[in-house]
Amino acid sequence: MKAPVNHIIDSSFIDGPGNRTVIFFQGCNFNCKYCHNPETINLCIHCGQCVPGCPEGALELVDGKVEWDEKKCVDCGACYKNCPYSATPRVKESTVEEVMERLKGNMPFIRGITVSGGECSLQRDFIVELFREAKKLGLGTLMDSNGGLPIAFDKELMEVTDGVMLDIKGTDKGFHLELTGRSNDIVLNNAVELARLRKLTEIRTVVLSDNPCSRQTVVNAGNILEPFLKDSKVTYRLIKFRPIGVRGEAEHWMMPSQGQMEELKSLVEDKGFDKVIIT
Numbered sequence: 001m002k003a004p005v006n007h008i009i010d011s012s013f014i015d016g017p018g019n020r021t022v023i024f025f026q027g028c029n030f031n032c033k034y035c036h037n038p039e040t041i042n043l044c045i046h047c048g049q050c051v052p053g054c055p056e057g058a059l060e061l062v063d064g065k066v067e068w069d070e071k072k073c074v075d076c077g078a079c080y081k082n083c084p085y086s087a088t089p090r091v092k093e094s095t096v097e098e099v100m101e102r103l104k105g106n107m108p109f110i111r112g113i114t115v116s117g118g119e120c121s122l123q124r125d126f127i128v129e130l131f132r133e134a135k136k137l138g139l140g141t142l143m144d145s146n147g148g149l150p151i152a153f154d155k156e157l158m159e160v161t162d163g164v165m166l167d168i169k170g171t172d173k174g175f176h177l178e179l180t181g182r183s184n185d186i187v188l189n190n191a192v193e194l195a196r197l198r199k200l201t202e203i204r205t206v207v208l209s210d211n212p213c214s215r216q217t218v219v220n221a222g223n224i225l226e227p228f229l230k231d232s233k234v235t236y237r238l239i240k241f242r243p244i245g246v247r248g249e250a251e252h253w254m255m256p257s258q259g260q261m262e263e264l265k266s267l268v269e270d271k272g273f274d275k276v277i278i279t
């Protein structure tokens with residue numbers, strides 16, 4: 001079984017508890033206006049447009065497919081920053097065995113793995129197999145997900161997943177649709193079910209400056225989850241929107257002030273979250 005892997009970070013302290021290896025898959029089912037890594041949204045269609053722009057000759061069109069030479073690549077970003085399809089040629093179709101080899105090289109310095117993206121749940125079958133193998137090594141398993149697929153209701157997936165860090169981008173249907181291109185029905189069902197199953201590790205909301213829907217999202221997320229938070233350890237991470245790496249209209253959006261963030265934090269501090277963090 002293979003999955004498109006954008007990149008792997010061998011050691012991270014910010015993608016779940018402890019030191020973890022993080023696997024970033026290529027491809028996403030959302031198209032968020034504020035996406036900081038828009039080149040991870042789609043799979044490359046091998047149009048070849050980026051090939052001549054590579055200053056290192058790391059890209060080549062062979063039999064209608066763009067091949068990437070990792071050894072020559074200096075990560076200048078020219079190919080993916082200019083891709084008109086929100087894709088990148090720098091993706092490896094990897095097997096579970098190949099990813100496990102990499103993980104074994106990181107033992108005993110890591111305590112777990114986190115799958116991210118793009119949207120990791122699009123690689124559901126791969127993740128089930130990967131998590132099974134990781135658990136044989138005693139590693140913890142976390143998903144970092146937009147919740148657009150019904151992951152919490154997938155028994156087999158939940159059996160091998162220790163926890164999920166879930167985005168709640170908007171609780172208002174129209175706002176979520178406008179922001180991501182997708183409905184939030186499944187996201188909110190996932191949030192409740194994951195909390196009920198004690199699989200919810202963290203929720204995250206990107207806060208937009210002076211946007212009433214951001215405020216409403218934080219308040220509603222707190223209210224929706226409050227009944228399930230007793231004796232649990234769920235972090236609510238409030239993330240300041242930053243206009244870095246974004247496209248289109250989001251390039252002109254303002255960053256919220258620390259005062260706005262603190263005010264939102266105060267609205268949910270008594271809901272029962274383990275921590276409410278501003279980042």
Ligand code: SF4
Pocket residue numbers: 053054055056057058059068072073074075076077078079080090
């Ligand atoms: S990021 Fe790598 S492959 Fe892409 S243009 Fe730069 S050197 Fe070439």
Ligand code: SF4
Pocket residue numbers: 043044045046047048049050051066079080082083084085086087088089
């Ligand atoms: S990365 Fe984008 S520009 Fe380059 S070949 Fe793929 S689709 Fe075309």
